[in-house]
Amino acid sequence: MTQASSAVERARQSNRKVALVALSMALGMLGLGYASVPLYRIFCQVTGYGGTTKRVDEAQAASIKDSGRTMSVRFDANTARNMPWEFKPLQVKDTVSIGVRDMALFWARNDSDKTVTGTASFNVEPEQAAKYFNKIQCFCFTEQTLQPGEEVRMPVLYYIDPAILDDPDNKDVEEITLSYTFHLTSVGDAKTLDQNSTGG
Template identity: 60%
Template sequence: MASAPADLKRRNRRVSAYAIAGALFMLALGFAAVPLYRMFCQVTGFQGTTQRATAEQAAGIKVSPVTISVRFDGNVDRDLPWAFAPVQVTQTVHLGARTLAVYTAKNLSERAIVGRASFNVSPDDAGKYFSKIQCFCFTEQTLQPGEEVRMPVTYYVDPAILDDPEARDIKQITLSYVFHEDKSAVPAKAGKPAS
């Protein structure tokens, strides 16, 4: 009978080890969820996440005679004292053609502010075909008091959109940005923001 308590102790230790391992796994999964979700969205274009391309990748895309309308939208968080808007609200572009769009941003406050843009594309099915080569949204933007800047976006719409039954009938894509203040960042000294 002396072995029964020893077996019970061994089983309790095993159950405790499994419980601790499970808790550590869930904790690690919690930390990994955001980067994994972001990676999933970038690969699949899920929920309008755009793709990022290099100039070399863009050079390999064949330009199609088919055109699509791209609409630009610019917003700021209600706590951010900036004016932000596209210079041109719509562009008609050939699929595969590298195109430049420009936004303007102005700091309406009396202090330097660091902003960061979040973005998406709609309809969602177009996200995996909308590739940005250069974008102000890739970095923080510091605007000094009263400073106004032009912010370029170089992009293309992949002609592969025509092969996707879910996306081939899309006639207009909307690229939307929202600027938020990055309160954890230290504003850079006077100078132009990175583009």
């Protein structure tokens, strides 16, 4: 083997090693990404990062004072493509007092002939305002099950933290949008479906 061909072979081996290392790192990072999803979701709910609202309890909410200022809140409702529900806010927009608890109502109906369970994901826009949008009670914290044709009203109890008024990143924010999307979690089993179809 000539010196030139030997050098080419060494370069190929080196490139293969680099490619294998890069592939291993990519797979490792992908695995870590999947493993960290639950932790990331908890982090987002605690901090409001990534457009995720913060969850607070009644004691925390009771300590918040009325700022004397107001802000517009818009409500948005969507369903995933395979979700056979109609879902909408009963009031699309509201003007709320910053620091005062308020309630929004959403309505859902199961338009299928099956018992359907869904869960709602949510986010807030603009993203930098999410950490100041605090939910005390929300249907998104638990799965919702509706029988065929069943309708339900679902409340969201929330407030906007007055600290938003001192945040320079939010000085131009005049409206916050709270958006929900319902996703299909499960459909009733065969026995349930047979009972539904026969009226049993």
